[in-house]
Amino acid sequence: MWNDKKVVKVLEILADYTASWNRPYVERVGEKRDPFQLLIACILSLRTKDEVTARAARNLFSQASTPASLLTLDEKKIAQLIYPVGFYRKKARTIRDISLILLKKYNSRVPDNWEGLLSFPGVGRKTAALVLSQGYGKPAICVDTHVHRITNRWGLVKTKNPEETEKALMEIVPADYWQKINPLLVIFGQRTCKPISPFCSACPLRKDCQKVGVTIHR
DNA sequence: AAAACGGGGGC
DNA sequence: GCCCCAGTTTT
Numbered sequence: 001m002w003n004d005k006k007v008v009k010v011l012e013i014l015a016d017y018t019a020s021w022n023r024p025y026v027e028r029v030g031e032k033r034d035p036f037q038l039l040i041a042c043i044l045s046l047r048t049k050d051e052v053t054a055r056a057a058r059n060l061f062s063q064a065s066t067p068a069s070l071l072t073l074d075e076k077k078i079a080q081l082i083y084p085v086g087f088y089r090k091k092a093r094t095i096r097d098i099s100l101i102l103l104k105k106y107n108s109r110v111p112d113n114w115e116g117l118l119s120f121p122g123v124g125r126k127t128a129a130l131v132l133s134q135g136y137g138k139p140a141i142c143v144d145t146h147v148h149r150i151t152n153r154w155g156l157v158k159t160k161n162p163e164e165t166e167k168a169l170m171e172i173v174p175a176d177y178w179q180k181i182n183p184l185l186v187i188f189g190q191r192t193c194k195p196i197s198p199f200c201s202a203c204p205l206r207k208d209c210q211k212v213g214v215t216i217h218r
Numbered sequence: 219a220a221a222a223c224g225g226g227g228g229c
Numbered sequence: 230g231c232c233c234c235a236g237t238t239t240t
Contacts, residue, residue: 047224052237086224086236094226124226145224162225195223196239222239229231 002156007173010154010205011184017204018187025054027134027183035110035135036102037065042127043094048085050190056082060095067099067108094122112136125163133179141169142182146189153193155210 026045029038040060045053060081064070070078078092085091098120102108110131111117117128129142141147143166151157157168173181185193192199198214200206 042225045224046226047234047236049223049237084236087234088236090234122226126225196221220240223237226234228233 002154002172004172004174007156008177010208011177011180013204014184014188015180018184018191021187021191023183024050024186024190025057026050026130027186029057029134035112035131036067036108037061038135039098039110039123039127039131040070040095042130043091043098043122044082044085046091046122046127047087050186052085056085067102070095070099071103091122097121098123110135112138125166129166130182133182137179139175139178141166141173141178143169144182144186145195146186146193147182149195149213150185150189150193153198153209153212153214154205155212158212 026038026041029041037057041053041057044056044060048056060078063081064073073081073096075089075092075096078095079088082088082091082095101120102110106116112132112135114128114132117123117131118125126142126144129140130144132138132140133142143162145162147169148162148165151165151169152159156172157165159165159168169181170178189195192203200209200211200214203209
């Protein structure tokens with residue numbers, strides 16, 4: 001059964017296994033760029049793949065990368081820059097709305113706490129957690145679909161609700177590993193523990209995994 | 219051609 | 230809890 005020691009061991013196996021792989025764009029943004037760009041990249045990444053997000057974000061940031069400079073672009077222009085992420089009109093609007101609130105109420109500084117982040121339009125627990133953990137180095141568990149899917153496959157958690165996954169993980173994962181989970185499971189989820197046709201035969205954890213919801217096994 | 223994919227919000 | 234949002238990728 002799962003306990004804190006087993007979780008840590010699994011995370012270390014995965015860190016080894018994925019050590020030489022390129023890191024995803026969004027989960028890497030916080031290491032190199034400011035929380036604002038990380039936040040905007042998170043908005044772009046909603047329901048869109050990492051590579052598409054990366055192209056859109058670089059495109060957008062080449063034109064404007066602060067709340068004030070983004071506000072000089074109208075929604076149409078932003079939409080054009082971030083195409084073809086899904087929901088690009090809605091996201092263009094959200095990006096402007098967030099920029100305006102930041103400029104007016106936060107002196108252009110992204111909040112570093114749950115309450116502040118969750119008060120923004122288009123920001124839910126996943127985005128807030130990623131900004132906290134990757135942008136500010138605070139201990140938050142960011143449950144995106146990779147984390148949700150993979151921990152359920154393992155049998156570490158058993159729920160359809162990402163918020164319950166977050167709670168369950170907070171119970172069992174030592175706090176100094178909270179920030180590592182998301183980047184690690186995202187990279188692992190993109191290349192091995194994929195939503196469809198996961199490469200179970202190449203997975204270092206295949207013996208322990210309960211393969212919950214695995215669609216096609218090869 | 220059709221199904222799968224991925225967060226948040228509004229109801 | 231259910232459904233919508235709009236595009237790309239995979240089958």
